[in-house]
Amino acid sequence: MTAEFGAIDQAIVILYLAGMLAVGVLTASRIRDFRDFFIAGGRLTTPLLTCTLVSTYYGLDVTFGSSETAFYEGIAAFVAYSAPFYVFYVAAALLVVPRLRRLSAISMPEVMGDAYGPPARAAAALASFVYSAPIISVAGMGLIGATFFGIEPWLGCVIGASVALAYTVLGGLLADAMTDAVQFVVMCVSAALAAAVVLVKVGGPEAIGARLGPETLAPLGTLSVWELLVFAGIAMTPLVEPAFYQRTFAAAATSQIVRALLIGTVLWACYDWIVVYLGLAGRDLVAAGRLPADLDGSAALLAVVAWALPPGLIGLFVAGCVAAAMSTVDSYTLIAAGNIVYDGWQAVTGRRLSDRTLLLATRLLATVTLAAALGLSLLFERLRDAWIFMSTVLLSTVFWPLLAVLFLPRLATPRAGRWSAMVGLGVSLTLFVAFQTLGSPTDDDSLAITVGVAGRSLELAREAGLLIALPASLVAFAAGWLADRRAGRPR
Amino acid sequence: MTVATWLAILVLGPGSMAVFIFFLRDLKKVLGERRTSSAHDSPTGPDVK
Numbered sequence: 001m002t003a004e005f006g007a008i009d010q011a012i013v014i015l016y017l018a019g020m021l022a023v024g025v026l027t028a029s030r031i032r033d034f035r036d037f038f039i040a041g042g043r044l045t046t047p048l049l050t051c052t053l054v055s056t057y058y059g060l061d062v063t064f065g066s067s068e069t070a071f072y073e074g075i076a077a078f079v080a081y082s083a084p085f086y087v088f089y090v091a092a093a094l095l096v097v098p099r100l101r102r103l104s105a106i107s108m109p110e111v112m113g114d115a116y117g118p119p120a121r122a123a124a125a126l127a128s129f130v131y132s133a134p135i136i137s138v139a140g141m142g143l144i145g146a147t148f149f150g151i152e153p154w155l156g157c158v159i160g161a162s163v164a165l166a167y168t169v170l171g172g173l174l175a176d177a178m179t180d181a182v183q184f185v186v187m188c189v190s191a192a193l194a195a196a197v198v199l200v201k202v203g204g205p206e207a208i209g210a211r212l213g214p215e216t217l218a219p220l221g222t223l224s225v226w227e228l229l230v231f232a233g234i235a236m237t238p239l240v241e242p243a244f245y246q247r248t249f250a251a252a253a254t255s256q257i258v259r260a261l262l263i264g265t266v267l268w269a270c271y272d273w274i275v276v277y278l279g280l281a282g283r284d285l286v287a288a289g290r291l292p293a294d295l296d297g298s299a300a301l302l303a304v305v306a307w308a309l310p311p312g313l314i315g316l317f318v319a320g321c322v323a324a325a326m327s328t329v330d331s332y333t334l335i336a337a338g339n340i341v342y343d344g345w346q347a348v349t350g351r352r353l354s355d356r357t358l359l360l361a362t363r364l365l366a367t368v369t370l371a372a373a374l375g376l377s378l379l380f381e382r383l384r385d386a387w388i389f390m391s392t393v394l395l396s397t398v399f400w401p402l403l404a405v406l407f408l409p410r411l412a413t414p415r416a417g418r419w420s421a422m423v424g425l426g427v428s429l430t431l432f433v434a435f436q437t438l439g440s441p442t443d444d445d446s447l448a449i450t451v452g453v454a455g456r457s458l459e460l461a462r463e464a465g466l467l468i469a470l471p472a473s474l475v476a477f478a479a480g481w482l483a484d485r486r487a488g489r490p491r
Numbered sequence: 492m493t494v495a496t497w498l499a500i501l502v503l504g505p506g507s508m509a510v511f512i513f514f515l516r517d518l519k520k521v522l523g524e525r526r527t528s529s530a531h532d533s534p535t536g537p538d539v540k
Contacts, residue, residue, distance in 0.1 A: 030522065040521075047514035048521055075492075174521075181514050188507035192500045199500075204493025217492075252520075267506065270499035277496050 009315025010149065016186065016319045017163050020179045020326065024167020027175040034358040037172030038338050039106050039250035044177060049247055049260035051184035052177040052331070054267050056243050058187075059328025060140030061387045063275055063321060068297035070279030074212075075205065076221025077279065080228055082272040084235035086265050092238045093261035099406040100245060101254045107335075108245040109343035112398060115405045116417030118347035123421035125344035127397035128242045131390045132336035133373040137325040144325070147302055148318050154374075160322060161370045164329040169363045173250060176330045183323035188271065190313075190320030195274040198281050198308045205277060208284045216280065226464055233466045234391045240398050242335045278304050329370070337365035388463045389432060396424030396469035400477045415480035424473030428465060435462040 031037050044052070069077035105111045109128055113121025138157050145156015167175045202208065209217040220228065238244060244261075251257035282300030285291040291303050305317050341361040346353060353361070376386075401417035439447030439462060447462045 027522075043521055043523070045517045045520060047510050047517050050510050051514055181511060185507050185511045188503045192504035192507075195496065196500050196504075199493070199496055204496055206492055263510070266502065267510075270503040270506070273495060273499040274503060 012315035024170040024175045027171035033355040040174040046256045051181035055180045055184040055327035056331040059137040061136040067275045067279030067301040070276040071297040071300040073221040074216035078276040079219040088238040089265040120421045121347040125339040128339045131394035132332040134329040134332045137328040164326045168330040180327045183327040186323040187320040190317045336369040392466040393428045396428040413484035415484045419480035420477035423476035428469040431465040
């Protein structure tokens with residue numbers, strides 16, 4: 001594909017990277033303390049919040065992951081995987097945000113700590129770190145570098161991550177959000193342009209369905225009940241999403257963040273539909289012999305675009321992919337580093353750090369976060385599996401305790417939150433290690449363990465970890481609440 | 492579904508540019524002076540409008 005990617009395309013991508021660095025330098029002078037750095041001084045308005053929410057939450061995991069799922073499963077990628085999220089985006093906007101704005105925290109783990117104490121805050125910080133480590137987007141930048149610039153994947157990772165790191169370290173959330181605004185337009189417009197060209201050349205989903213067979217357009221495809229349950233569970237992530245919480249606290253007013261989430265939901269749905277359509281088109285082009293028969297699902301989107309777009313537009317699309325990756329890398333690197341320093345360190349040591357130390361340590365830890373993300377990215381064959389693992393750790397640790405704080409504060413007793421967070425984190429991480437060490441490879445590049453239940457053997461896939469860890473966390477929450485009640489220590 | 496695809500293209504392309512234009516209009520406010528008391532830490536609760 002490097003042959004079609006000419007000098008104009010490369011110049012567009014390089015110009016884009018230079019522009020992002022310039023924004024970082026310009027906003028750096030606005031940072032006076034940790035509050036400025038981590039929540040942009042609480043002055044973000046609806047348009048900027050929309051841009052930063054949409055581009056941050058949708059990175060290469062969605063861009064390549066949804067198109068990959070559509071390549072294998074058809075339109076079910078949208079109906080079963082993407083659509084359940086919209087219910088929870090709206091629930092987050094209308095139910096979670098107004099309640100969060102009544103609290104005095106600036107991060108999700110701090111909400112946990114205020115309600116349940118330092119151990120719960122530390123567990124939430126660790127879960128948020130695992131969730132926020134930008135594994136997929138860092139790996140994706142390596143893929144883009146190798147595909148379009150002909151450089152080694154590790155070098156692509158290092159260059160892309162370094163630029164994102166530079167402006168984030170300089171300007172914190174403000175630089176992050178400002179660059180997100182540019183990245184938002186580039187990723188949305190480039191995806192829309194690519195879809196328009198492919199639509200004209202290949203035809204709509206109906207035409208593709210007629211060529212590939214009706215199962216391509218079946219709403220639930222060939223997905224099993226277990227997979228559908230996991231997808232539905234993962235869709236609850238927006239209710240406890242660290243980036244949503246950070247932006248909620250960074251908003252100038254409650255109405256601004258509510259509007260941003262509602263506008264974002266429409267834009268996310270459109271983006272999902274387009275990448276799913278492009279994944280479908282990839283499968284159609286493979287069947288027609290226009291793309292290689294051994295094309296991997298994760299590379300389908302790039303292959304379709306390189307096949308369909310003229311020079312110049314390919315550069316714009318690649319800049320869009322880099323934008324999607326960088327807007328995720330910068331935001332989640334900031335959150336992961338901030339959570340460990342502001343929440344984890346302060347909770348474990350019981351010492352309050354000065355603004356200067358917080359700023360310095362967060363900036364230093366951002367580099368460590370990116371290195372950890374790169375290492376973790378090597379453990380997953382399928383992008384979707386990495387996303388499910390990260391969401392499983394987050395949901396299992398904080399889902400029940402946070403819902404209790406927001407909706408049933410009478411149940412939010414110290415032991416309930418602490419036990420739930422500890423058990424959820426412990427079970428999800430233990431399951432992950434068990435699958436990595438004891439699991440056998442499955443047909444779809446995952447890992448599974450076979451267990452005997454009532455004389456029958458049951459194959460448990462790695463992605464089903466959520467269905468064990470989340471109920472375990474709920475049981476621990478109930479046990480902790482009962483223990484506090486017996487000890488006569490209601491909140 | 493083809494109609495839905497064209498609709499998604501329209502919302503995502505021109506729609507995202509419209510949001511960006513509104514962001515540029517707000518830029519002065521965003522880069523202006525820091526809020527003295529943020530919405531969520533007000534002692535009287537959130538400033539729901």
